[in-house]
Amino acid sequence: MSEISGIKRKRTEEGLRNAYNYSRSLLEASLDPLITISTDGKITDVNKATELATGIPRARLIGSNFPDYFTDPQKANDGYQRVFEAGFVRDYLLTIRHVAGSETDVLYNATVYRNDKGQIEGVFAAARDVTELKAAERRSNFTNALLKLFAQKTSLKEYLDSVLQVIQDWTSCQALGIRVVDADQRIPYGSFRGFSPDFLALEDNLSLANDRCICLRAIARKFEAQDFSILTAGGSFRCDNGPAFVSGMSAEKQADYRGHCIKFGFTSLTVIPISYLDRILGAIHLADSREAFFKPATVEFLESISPLIGEALQRFHAEEELAKYRGRLEELVQKRTVELEAANMQLQREITERKIADENLRYTAAELARSNQDLEQFAYVASHDLQEPLRAVSGYIQLLQQRYIDKLDEKALRYIAGAVDGAARMQRLITDLLAFSRMGAHERIGGSADLSAALASAMENLKVSIQEAKAKITSDALPRLPVDSTQIEQLFQNLIGNAVKFRGKHAPEIHIGANHRPGEWIFSVRDNGIGISPQYAERIFMIFQRLHTRRKYPGTGIGLAICKRIVEHHGGKIWVTSSPEKGSIFYFTIPD
Numbered sequence: 001m002s003e004i005s006g007i008k009r010k011r012t013e014e015g016l017r018n019a020y021n022y023s024r025s026l027l028e029a030s031l032d033p034l035i036t037i038s039t040d041g042k043i044t045d046v047n048k049a050t051e052l053a054t055g056i057p058r059a060r061l062i063g064s065n066f067p068d069y070f071t072d073p074q075k076a077n078d079g080y081q082r083v084f085e086a087g088f089v090r091d092y093l094l095t096i097r098h099v100a101g102s103e104t105d106v107l108y109n110a111t112v113y114r115n116d117k118g119q120i121e122g123v124f125a126a127a128r129d130v131t132e133l134k135a136a137e138r139r140s141n142f143t144n145a146l147l148k149l150f151a152q153k154t155s156l157k158e159y160l161d162s163v164l165q166v167i168q169d170w171t172s173c174q175a176l177g178i179r180v181v182d183a184d185q186r187i188p189y190g191s192f193r194g195f196s197p198d199f200l201a202l203e204d205n206l207s208l209a210n211d212r213c214i215c216l217r218a219i220a221r222k223f224e225a226q227d228f229s230i231l232t233a234g235g236s237f238r239c240d241n242g243p244a245f246v247s248g249m250s251a252e253k254q255a256d257y258r259g260h261c262i263k264f265g266f267t268s269l270t271v272i273p274i275s276y277l278d279r280i281l282g283a284i285h286l287a288d289s290r291e292a293f294f295k296p297a298t299v300e301f302l303e304s305i306s307p308l309i310g311e312a313l314q315r316f317h318a319e320e321e322l323a324k325y326r327g328r329l330e331e332l333v334q335k336r337t338v339e340l341e342a343a344n345m346q347l348q349r350e351i352t353e354r355k356i357a358d359e360n361l362r363y364t365a366a367e368l369a370r371s372n373q374d375l376e377q378f379a380y381v382a383s384h385d386l387q388e389p390l391r392a393v394s395g396y397i398q399l400l401q402q403r404y405i406d407k408l409d410e411k412a413l414r415y416i417a418g419a420v421d422g423a424a425r426m427q428r429l430i431t432d433l434l435a436f437s438r439m440g441a442h443e444r445i446g447g448s449a450d451l452s453a454a455l456a457s458a459m460e461n462l463k464v465s466i467q468e469a470k471a472k473i474t475s476d477a478l479p480r481l482p483v484d485s486t487q488i489e490q491l492f493q494n495l496i497g498n499a500v501k502f503r504g505k506h507a508p509e510i511h512i513g514a515n516h517r518p519g520e521w522i523f524s525v526r527d528n529g530i531g532i533s534p535q536y537a538e539r540i541f542m543i544f545q546r547l548h549t550r551r552k553y554p555g556t557g558i559g560l561a562i563c564k565r566i567v568e569h570h571g572g573k574i575w576v577t578s579s580p581e582k583g584s585i586f587y588f589t590i591p592d
């Protein structure tokens, strides 16, 4: 070897060393873990970032198996095998496990490298830390899953079960539950996973009012001094080592922790309150036997999504309330419907009864009208036809009186006088009966009449007896009304006639009164006569009913019956108030 060639070689070696150092420092400067792997899967080189990601020094990494440093060694093995087959992989997701337990999600990009002869010597792989990216993605998946559950119309139980599933998938903790505050201040688990029946027997029936434990204090937001060391900024409890935490305090303070979680082997514990608009509705309870299992970031994230669960709880509560009211409303409607149906049926029955009664009434009225008409006809015909023989009787008696007066003795003449008197009475009776039957109830009243004119006519007709009795008659102003003037004149005549006839020891004082009240006029004929015992107050309005002998007070007993007919014909009523010796007041009404 010449000197020149020796110098050349030296220079070349130096150049190579420089190039190596240069590229080496580039590799070491990279924040991404870089690694080379031999064809049999052994690590042949690593950079500083790989040492940091695994927590293992380079010397120990080189020569060890590549797949050993991942949470899923099989997947890591498959990955580098694929590089040999395809010549490269892009964005191949693996999770590097640090010796201390933490994990780093990475995306591998790898290619094979070859020697001068073109033979594959190994794989060069670069990992990009995507832990933050993955965490963000998982958080967003988690939130989306929760939102989806919220949107789905399920029962509270179904919702909480699904939420727990999502939380467990996310945290992969051993046991968890969601406590929901009920109306009695109890906090049973609305849903739970991984708690044993023995644990639940002790912990599922706690009351905010009576029990003392850290989960109750998280829900009620009332903390003890010793709680603050495990209290998060968001108001949750996060304890990495329960037994160590509790054993470090005095027995008196230990009483504030039920200690069941610890007894059942849970070392890591977390209680995250669930609230809605500042109202605490419950809590998420996470437990795991592994120490320091719940990372601050995990708890912080759960704190950030707990209002979503709170809102859902609130909605289920509201729906439950609404359903209760709806149920009550339906019950009321049902009850009212039944009542209404019963009332309807009753009404139907009443209508039917009423219809039958109406029918009967119509029938009776028709019958009555017919028999009334028959009676009127009969009374008219009878009284009319009776007049004929009566006239004959009186005629013959008069003949007897005139022609045989000197042939008859006194006794015979007395008999004849009796017969004349009887015939005269008969004549009066027939006249009255005729008048009664003429008060046809079927005639319609047309026009109107001045009642004071009717009263004046009646008094004119009674002029003689009024004068004889020295009767004093006064009257209120009388109205003009839709009445049959002849009938009203007859009415006044009968009432005033009676008032004069049935006078007492004093000269008659008679007053005709008139008062208007809603819908009708009420008239009165007041006298100071002999009066009537109240027991006869109704009987006197019936035909032929008299209270005295003919000799004492002449009359036929038809006058008041006629009055009653006239008043009723006008749609009114007639009655009397009286007592013996005190005079009488006859009232009658006439509708407007």
Ligand code: ADP
Pocket: 494, 498, 499, 500, 502, 527, 529, 530, 531, 532, 540, 545, 546, 547, 548, 554, 555, 556, 557, 558, 559, 560, 561, 584
């Ligand atoms: P009459 O006057 O022909 O007897 P009414 O029908 O007019 O028949 O009267 C019936 C009975 O009522 C009379 O007989 C009388 O006993 C009683 N009466 C009627 N008006 C009066 C009156 N103003 N005072 C006392 N009694 C009366």
